[in-house]
Amino acid sequence: MNRRLVNYVFYMALIANVAVGQAVRMTSFDFNQDPLLDGWRIYGQSELFNWDSVNGRVNVTWDSRLPNSYFFYPIGYELNRHDSFGVGIDFYLDEIVPGINPTKTAAPFEIAMGFIRVADATGPGFLRGTGVNSPNLVEFDFFPDPGGEWIWGPSLTLIIFSTNSSHYSHGGFYPGELVPGVRYRLEMVYDGSSGTLLGTLYTNGQLWVEIPVAYLPPTFTDFRVDAFAICSYSDEGQWPGYEGSIYARGWVDNVVLSVPPPPVQELAGQVRKVDGNRIWEVSFLSGTNWVYALERTGDFTNWEVVGEMVWGNGGRLTLVDTNPPIDRAFYRVVAHKP
Template sequence: MQQFNRKPANLAELAIGNWQLAIPTFLFALSSVAATFQDDFSSDPATRGWKAFGNTNLFQWDSTNQNLRATWDSSQSNSYFYHPLPATLTTNDAFLVQFDIQLSDIQWTGVYEVSVGLLNLADATSTNFSRALGNSPDLLEFDYFPDDGAGTPNIAATLTDASNGFFFIYDNLPMNLGVTYRVQLLHYAGETNIHSNVLTNGQRYTSMPLAFANPTADFRLDTFAVSSYSAAGDTYGDSILAKGTIDNVLVTDLPVQNMSGSLSNTVWHAQFTAQTNWLYTLERTADLRSWTPILPAAPGITGSMILSDTNAPPGNALYRIRADRQ
């Protein structure tokens, strides 16, 4: 996690780069051109690239409350309300997924889930894709099981790779009806696991401290989706029928992490954790209107990276790191 002069309100604030680190005569900020997708459903999502697959009646835009009304019905075929991401995310990317979810009704038999998150659209819409049968590659999603098989509710986050290897974290807590939960799923570049926060009223409800630590490999995620999975083929009679709303969706890369800045012998140094497949540029301004690149863009590396201004001007200046996908 990044260390700053003030505590982040949430991971989304961290992701969109509005942090400033104050030191004498200099300020430091992050600006990145990332694979960011964001929607608050304030207008008809059909006009902004959202689509439905499967039973389209399971998803409806609520123009009055400006959110998405969703039904998760395992008696239906696999159905999704989805939006493509600006770029395909892999295990080499650091990224954040965030959304609000509120359930208004839920009925179930056995063990089945409410799901929202990232998927690979070609995989998820193939005829042999089945969460019930465990053939569900390329997922990173939030899941809620009202019963985990032992009579205990289960909030979880699941990662599956391209070969169906899977890892999940969880906590044995309920999602109470009528309560809005802000779900945050975080993946760090190169890691084979995921991290999560679930908030209510701005306070942490759970970080999902329990884990099933199965090794995973690479994944390819290109779509955000509200996912209603079919229970077809389930021989245990598992099923779910739930209704609720989704709002305030955010998916963004985190190309710059662990930022710090220092001034040494009139040379300004910006140090941060970088990623490959990105170009990084240190930029400077004196008026917040016109930004000047200090040096040509530098290819990212895996690990710590330093960009320096050897000709720092006297007086105050604002620095930022610009990150562009290669």
Template sequence: MKITINLLLAIAFFGIESHVSANNWHYETFDSNPMSRGWSIHGDKSLFNWNENSKSLQVIWDSEKPNSFFYKPLGLVLTESDSFAFTFQITLDSVKAGYLEGKPYSFEVSLGLLNLASAKVKGFDRGTGLDSPNLVEWDYFPDTGFGATVSPALASDKSEFSAGFTFPAELLIGKTYSVKLSFNAEEKLLKTDMLENGKPWEKIAEVKMGSDFSGFFVDAFSISNFSAKDSESSLLAIGTVDDIAITSSGSLPSLIGMKTNDSEWQAKTFLYDSNKWKIEGSGDFRSWNQLDLDFESVNFFQYLQNPTNKGIQFYRLSH
């Protein structure tokens, strides 16, 4: 079976968006107000603000605030039987951890996938390690003496945790970090890759699901502020989040950023496995030919260019 998606009418310089996908969104740039595109806030709305000037989302992670989520439903449920990946960019502007009297321990900056029904339950408590089911997330714990730690984590529907810990791994103030998490269903393995200002950074520990791990069910991407109000941990971090993308092996990714520059066609996409996708072109929307174009990876996105655009009016990805 051949899967095809997303056409570009290059001769008229505009894209025809198919939006045909197993999940109902693929990419978020924050170029316009995200609340008009299905994003919602649960909890304290003051923690999340769209910045019209920087075209990014400003986020406050305040452990004294209640559990709060800036989220968007996927339109499907992903489980440990699905292979999938997501990416985002994060820049921290200020960080204070363990700064409150009687609360000397660090807490997490968190982004990733969760189950909305589970996360909105009153008793959901990320800090206990026992009361926060259905998570696939990237966590960062600023240093309070042990060493700044990047900790990708999986939590089952029974709050069984599998996590990796890479330290010391400090996110420097003002630097932009591109983060990609990929879950391989066959290997039951969560892999994390990170770039610092576009260059390779630390090697992040992989997370392997244990044999007794009961499985997870996630249905939304979330920038998450978890409460630690009744614990001995404290965190106040301010930063920005941008360029979020998500895909699964069973969903149809989009061609995005499509344009022509001096007759050269350009686009990008975010793929779970770029080796399984090819680009095809057509001059009449009926006869399609595979093009000899390679994907160039930049900040975990796959870029495409066709310098010989002559005679091609439409483009599509094929599987």
């Protein structure tokens, strides 16, 4: 399947499965140029991620014996459970070795890709293997069968972890296996209106697996993610006697990210008179899941909020300073998730 067709299929899947008419910002990467020049970043063991300039793709190694490492693209702002977003990505595995650590062979360990919150995922206490120390994840995992006494086989999994890891999604499990030598495409879409995560895998342009939907239970609180990442997780912190480990090599290509647009767009400001008084006002296109405040400073060090905080409405919003200084002032619009 060529790249243009892949992008079209992903776009149509997003429109069909998320909210018709919702604004979407789509960004695609074919890795024909160095991804680090396109905004991608590496955290951790940089040798695990290498740009293949000849074939236009990124070679990836997942090695759980090493510290948490990521090849990631920052979105630039946070998404939460009420936003809709997704990703399409080609990937290929040359080699998969479950149980690479001879002391950690009793259970499977995953290779992963999905949405993270960078500040959490790169923190010292982030341990994916414990199941309770990996907050703010929306991801796809493959757990290969480690053999031995493990009787449940391999699995393909969709999972969402809350902001404090105390809640996670239900469903999202399929007893399938990825095999080396096959080119896969993952299309993963989170629908904020229903709190569901959809995942579909294709091989050679043909539908292979629709993973059962992962959904947020009534007790689920919220999540915050701000980047898409290929994740090589450390296998530290697992329950003694139930540890797993993984080593895998492959590559990724043709990434298409679909996220809501930035919370502030088409920003414009002006001074004008109202009833003989000078005011400063700024207007912009807002988002529906954001709260906005106008801040003012005279030295770029000390900022103060002027006016009231206002919920976004999905349309044009205006914030006003009714008493601007006579000499000079500088303004910024601050947007945050409640």
